[in-house]
Amino acid sequence: EAGVTQSPTHLIKTRGQQATLRCSPISGHTSVYWYQQALGLGLQFLLWYDEGEERNRGNFPPRFSGRQFPNYSSELNVNALELEDSALYLCASSLGGVGNQPQHFGDGTRLSIL
Amino acid sequence: SQQGEEDPQALSIQEGENATMNCSYKTSINNLQWYRQNSGRGLVHLILIRSNEREKHSGRLRVTLDTSKKSSSLLITASRAADTASYFCATDAGGSGNTGKLIFGQGTTLQVKP
Numbered sequence: 392e393a394g395v396t397q398s399p400t401h402l403i404k405t406r407g408q409q410a411t412l413r414c415s416p417i418s419g420h421t422s423v424y425w426y427q428q429a430l431g432l433g434l435q436f437l438l439w440y441d442e443g444e445e446r447n448r449g450n451f452p453p454r455f456s457g458r459q460f461p462n463y464s465s466e467l468n469v470n471a472l473e474l475e476d477s478a479l480y481l482c483a484s485s486l487g488g489v490g491n492q493p494q495h496f497g498d499g500t501r502l503s504i505l
Numbered sequence: 506s507q508q509g510e511e512d513p514q515a516l517s518i519q520e521g522e523n524a525t526m527n528c529s530y531k532t533s534i535n536n537l538q539w540y541r542q543n544s545g546r547g548l549v550h551l552i553l554i555r556s557n558e559r560e561k562h563s564g565r566l567r568v569t570l571d572t573s574k575k576s577s578s579l580l581i582t583a584s585r586a587a588d589t590a591s592y593f594c595a596t597d598a599g600g601s602g603n604t605g606k607l608i609f610g611q612g613t614t615l616q617v618k619p
Contacts, residue, residue, distance in 0.1 A: 395547075424605060433612075434593070439605030447605045481547055490603035491536050491555055498547035 393418065395497035397482050403503045404472050412467040412500045416484030422446075423465040424485070424494055425457060429478035437480075440465055441487040469502070477504045511594060511610040519618050524581040526613040528594030529574075535597050537570055538607065539579050542591045551579070551592075586619045 396415045404410050416423050425437040436449040440459035454470040463484075469476055479501050483494035512527045528537070536555045540548040552568045554561045554577070561568045567580040581588055591614050595607040 397547075422605065424607075426607075434595075434607075434609035436606040436608070441605070449606065479545070483548075490597065491553070493538060493550045493553045494607060495550055496540070496548040501545070 395482055395484050395495055397480075397497040397500050399500060400498070401501050401503070403505060405505050406472055406474060408472050410469045410472060410476075410502055412469075412480050412482075412502070414465045414467070414482030414484075414497060416463050416465070416482075417495055419486070420484035420495075421463050421487030422485045422492075423459055423463065424483040425465070425467050426481045426483065427451075427478045428481060428499070429475070432478075434481070438467070472504050474504050476502060478502060511592070511613045513613060514611070515614045515616075517616040517618065518584055520584060520586055522584055522617075524584050524588070524615055524617070526579045526592050526615070528577045528579070528610055530577075530594075530596050530608075530610075531575065532596075532598075534572070537568075537577050538595045539566075539568060539577075540593045540595060540609075542593065542612070544590075548593070581615075584615075584617045586617050588615060589617045590615060 398413045422441040424439050427435045439447040443459050457467040459465045479499045481499045483496045485492040485494045510529045538553045539551040542548050554568050554570045565582045570577045591612045593609050593612045595609045598604040598606050
C-alpha cells in the first residue's frame with residue numbers, strides 16, 4: 392500500500408513569491424492535514440481537510456491556504472512568501488469522519504525562501 | 506501552543522540497551538500518539554493509545570499512559586543503531602468533537618551507538 396506522497400521534495404523561492412505544495416493521501420483516507428516544522432518552533436498544525444471541506448485551521452495568516460480535490464489529494468498554497476516561511480511542510484492523512492485515528496505522514500516538502 | 510513536553514531532550518545509549526522517553530501534557534485528551542522522525546524526513550507513526558487505555562505494545566515498543574498524571578512513556582527495548590531518530594508525542598486537542606489537530610512536543614533525540 393502506497394503511503395502519503397508529497398511533491399516537490401524541495402522548493403526554493405524568493406520573498407514575495409507564491410508556493411504550491413501537493414499531497415496525495417493513502418488510498419481510502421479522506422482526511423488530509425498540513426503541518427509546518429520550522430527550526431525552533433516545532434511541529435505546528437496548519438490545516439485539516441475532509442471530504443473537500445476545510446474543517447479546522449491553525450494559527451497561521453490567511454496567506455496560507457489550501458484545498459482538497461474530489462480524489463482527496465490536497466494542495467497547500469503560501470502567498471507573499473516571507474523568510475520565516477522556510478520550513479519542512481508535512482502532509483498527513485487518516486480515515487475521515489471519526490476521531491482516534493492515527494495520522495500517517497509523508498516525507499515532506501522542504502521550502503527554502505531566499 | 507505546546508501541549509506535550511518530552512523528557513529527556515536527548516538520550517544516548519549503547520546498542521542492546523533499553524531507551525525510555527517521557528511525555529507530559531496539560532489538558533484532557535482523547536488519545537496520544539508517538540511518532541519517530543529520522544533526520545529531515547517525515548514522521549513515522551508508532552503507536553496510538555486512547556485515553557481509556559493504560560498500556561500498548563508493538564514489537565519492541567511499549568507505551569504507557571497515565572491520565573491522572575497527564576503523562577505517557579515510550580520504552581524501546583533491545584535498541585538498535587537503526588532506532589537513532591527523534592521521537593515525538595502528540596495529543597489531540599481533547600474535549601468533545603474531533604478537531605483534527607495534533608499538538609506535538611519538542612521531541613527526544615535518541616542516539617543508539619553500535
